[in-house]
Amino acid sequence: MHEWALAEAVVKSAIDMAQKKNLSQIKLLFLRVGEVQQIDMEVFNYAIKELSKGTILENSEIKYEIFPAKLVCNNCGNIWSYMESFQGLTDEEKEAIHFIPETIHVYMKCPKCKSADFEIKEGRGVFIEDIK
Amino acid sequence: MHEWALAEAVVKSAIDMAQKKNLSQIKLLFLRVGEVQQIDMEVFNYAIKELSKGTILENSEIKYEIFPAKLVCNNCGNIWSYMESFQGLTDEEKEAIHFIPETIHVYMKCPKCKSADFEIKEGRGVFIEDIK
């Protein structure tokens, strides 16, 4: 349900951006959604639609690109996919990362060298890629 | 004179890199030198030559690319050139930055918003770009 908070941020941002671009109506909203937060896309999409009602974002097409997450170890250089480590997490751990992705450093280690000092190189957060 | 310390790092790195590449002799060493540290290129070049004697780096061609420094303000987004602010520094301040470039945050501000929270986007340090 905190997907609503993220949706609200997206809707507000999109409208702000449209105003800067002098758009009177948003035809397309293009979002990049990283897999780290495991966002519930159904809730998220529904929330965006609901919050768009009565705004210049209403009725616009929304395109989502789900971005696989790439983790890079600062210690040994190893690169691995989020999903590789995701399986081993408990529900509680998944939920913590769902809210604050950086808590990943509490619950995951580099599979090669066991370091917690790695970077979420790709696949973190929600970004607006484009509006039209 | 601390250019010798930097030269020593370059020589050691170049030789290490050559060994990894299985080169028996280095023909070309290509260095990128940022302008932030205001390295004395004459001393630096002399030091590299001296320290290379008797190594696989001896007699190699050394190419330098001096990189102008670009500063980007994290606060207002302003981008400016290092040289713009460099003129206003005292000798003591220049020397501090010469040794530890990050002390630039003590002595320079964004010319537009006066924030010290800016990034040395380009032109920091010495890098080996290539060896052949």
Place this chain on the structure above:
Amino acid sequence: MTHDPRLSIIDKRLESVKNIIAIGSGKGGVGKSTFSSLLSLFLNKKGYKIGLLDLDIYGPSNHVILNAEDKYPEEEYGLKPVNVNGIDFMSIIYFTQNKPLIMRGKELTDTILEIFAITRWRDLDYLIIDMPPGMGEVLLDLIRFIKNLQFLIITNPTKIALETVEKLINFLKEGNYLILGLVENMKIKDGNFVKEKCQELNIKYLGHISF
């Protein structure tokens, strides 16, 4: 033209907060967290609506001082802060199971942005922000992202602490950030040198707390 939507929502999340006060020092161990918790309790007793946000990501402490370890923020169109003795409280501790959380600076920025983007503060008279020591991302990002931020500085009466506290004060003054004043904590013997330092730095001496 990739845009991070969190940047657009922070103002909205804080729009019902009348005052935002960051408890800072630059120096560690001078009582920032103890003071943040006690100030929150005190103002709450006085009838003000108080929020307390622990932004010491590596070493959160307020949950210990307030004994708020067994609660959890509720999910409700975002996250609702935990209610502790009438104070609305948020801390990274609710996501770490009290285990070590290391991270680099860029990720501190992301953590702070995320917390501000998803935490739903209700109407507050004061949001107290407990800061970590240092002058890195947490300080720089608070300044960057939070409007109308006011600073309250804490020190202890030692030369070692003031050496660092003075740096924070000078940094804030140079940037024209609002400093409410300085609190001298852990005072043991009589002496005026912190008060005099305040005069020298032209900031308000707010009083002392005994050791």
Place this chain on the structure above:
Amino acid sequence: MTHDPRLSIIDKRLESVKNIIAIGSGKGGVGKSTFSSLLSLFLNKKGYKIGLLDLDIYGPSNHVILNAEDKYPEEEYGLKPVNVNGIDFMSIIYFTQNKPLIMRGKELTDTILEIFAITRWRDLDYLIIDMPPGMGEVLLDLIRFIKNLQFLIITNPTKIALETVEKLINFLKEGNYLILGLVENMKIKDGNFVKEKCQELNIKYLGHISF
């Protein structure tokens, strides 16, 4: 294939240093700097050759404790640490005129790398490294770049401090880093709970220092 040559020279710069001991805590204000300085003086008196490196970039303190403010490192094929009462001392303070130095984490990494790359330590029995609070770049980069690093942990005997100190210890233990033991600083009243915590965490209790 851009390469940072500093990474290749650090080992060489430290090759004549027999022991490298990082004084850490995670928590601020527990006496890391005071202890680092006093340990350095003590070991030096015992006849050991000692280097002391202050890596608390935002809040360096050892120059105050050692009264080493009026010296300056000499340039000699790099930088020669300052000699303070026989100790070889290096600190960011020599480059900041004691003014505020803010920076973000990535730049902390660069600062530390630069200091290690250009500082020429002579033969040393011990290099003592005074660490800042927190578990960010300074900790992570020391671990990453410095071989044979040993940690000595300091805490004060309060629940608040231990809450954070425990996190550092657990992090180091998980990574199999060498912990020499823990020093209990600022002890006021009798009590064994820090000692007991050491047993629980399976690390050596090295002793206490009174407040």
